[in-house]
Structure formats: structure tokens, C-alpha cells
Amino acid sequence: MQQNTTRRLTYAALMLALGILIPMVFHTFQISGGIFLPMHIPVLLCGFLCGPQFGALCGLVVPLISSLITGMPPMYPTAVAMALELLAYGLMTGLLRKKCNVYLALILSMLVGRAVSGCANLVLLGLAGKSYTLNVFLSSAFVTALPGIIIQLILVPLILIVMKKAGLTDLGK
Template sequence: MKKSSTQRLVLAGLFTAIGIVLPFAFHALSLSGSIFLPMHIPVLLCGLICGWRHGLAAGAVIPLLSSVLTGMPPLYPVAISMAFELSAYGAVIGLASKKVNAFAALVIAMLSGRAVSGIANVLLLSLSGKSYAWSAFLTGAFVTALPGIIIQLILIPLIYAAVQKNKHLERVI
């Protein structure tokens, strides 16, 4: 079933709302966003289900809106860097899913978004006169985030498969 542009827009709005509420819920439960990556899940699902344009838009908006509405993450440099990173996730998974299966698209998007995050952090921190070490990038993007990465690798393909398998669910989601 091909989604109309209205359906995709509504779904992107829903994923955006989830992207703001989910991290807030994690923080309320004292669960670290940098460990569990709750903003990433709705963006990746948005790109996969709604397409690259909506995934890119949701990825750009979620961290900035969250910063303004909840104070998390701090706007500069974290939310701005995350806007670039999450935009890459949403766009890349939407584009890659047209060429490869959802799991491979997810892995490609996760690696691409992390590369964009590293570049954005180098640029943003250099504007502040600070440096961004390779070890800080590797630690933050892969080591600290490992639980979130594992959750994404399990949860996103399962949700996407359920949506694909159950066409009646796709109308709702």
C-alpha cells in the first residue's frame, strides 16, 4: 500500500512527537539518553516508513524542539550536532531502504549518522575554540551508545517487519 503525502506527513508528525516525549520519559526514569539513544528510534522509523524527506525533517526538528521545550539536550553544541546526525539517519535509512533490506539500511544509516555527528562536533566545537578528539568520538558514538545501538538493531527491524506484515497496522502506523 502506497502512503499518501498526507499520511506520511501525519506519521512524520507522530514520530516527531514521539522523538520529543520518549527521551523526556527516559530522563524521568533516570535513564541516560547518551546510552539508550531514545531520539534515534523515531527518526530511523520515520525515514524507513515515511521516506527520506520526512526522516530528514524529523531528524532536524526533534533535537532542536526538544532543546527548546524541555531543555534537553543543551542547544549548543549538542542539539545542533544532533540535528545534523539525526537528519542523516532519517535521510540515509529512507534512501538506502530502496536499495537494500531494512536491516542493512539501518546499519548504513547508523554508520553514516555517526560520521556526520563526528564532523558536526569537530566543526561546532572548533567554532568555540575547543577540540574534539578521535577517542571522544569513538567513545561517545560507539562505546557509551552500545546499549542504544543494540536496542535499535533489534527493535527497529521488528517494528518495521510488523508494519510490513500487517497491512491493517500500516494504516494505523
């Protein structure tokens, strides 16, 4: 029990750090985070590896800490909306990790997270007196983000398979 808790805490801390560092690398090389979604992968992995509580917490704090440290994403409304979206990703992958296969868990988590993002942006931008249309939501959440979605669907299962084969996770047991 103690070893499992220590492992989950360690993985959560690692995913939190990667969730901040990977986007910094992308910004250094001027690679668009809105297209490739580098912050999402560590949060999705955190949910799978550490469960819903750690996944949700990681998702909530990564964009906020990143915003405070680097200014990216801007705190309001982007980082706040992303914190809610990534909270949903971490929570959902954590809840679904042993209930269905990784691809279905990823797709469902991504859909729920994007719905949360859409609602958050609608409210946050509305409070700022700005509009947020269905077309803007669909374009940013699915069209612009398509390369990142594809990368997530390839990379997350691959990382989980490698970790399982190396005995670094109990996922699937």
C-alpha cells in the same frame, strides 16, 4: 496518491512527537539518553516509513524542538550536532529503505550519521575553543552508545515487521 501522502504526514508527525516524548520519559526516570539513544529510534523509523524528505526533516527538527521545550539536549553544541546527525539518519534510512534489507540500511545509516556527528562536533566544539579528539568521538559514538545501537538493530526491524504484517506500511512493495 493522496492516501499515501496523508499516511506519510501522519507517521512523520507521530515520529516527531515520539522523538520528543520518549526522551522526556527517559529523563524523568534519569535513564541516560547518551547510552540508550531514545531520540534516534523514531527518526530512523520516520525515514523507513515516510521516505528521505520526511525522515531528514524529522531528524533535523526533533532535537531542536526538544531542546527548546525541555532544555535537553542543550542547544549548543549538542542539539545542533544531533540535528545534523539525525538528519543524516532519517535521510539515509529513507534513501535505502527499498534498496537493501533493513539491517544493512540501518547499519549504513548509523555509520553515516555518526560520521556527520563527528564532523559537526569537531567544527562546533572547535568554534567554542574546545577540543574534540578521535578517542572522544569513538567512545561516545560507538562504545557508550553500544546499548542504544543494539536496541535500534532489534527494535526498528521488529516494529517495521509488525507494521507491515498489520498492513500499516507499504514498505517492501
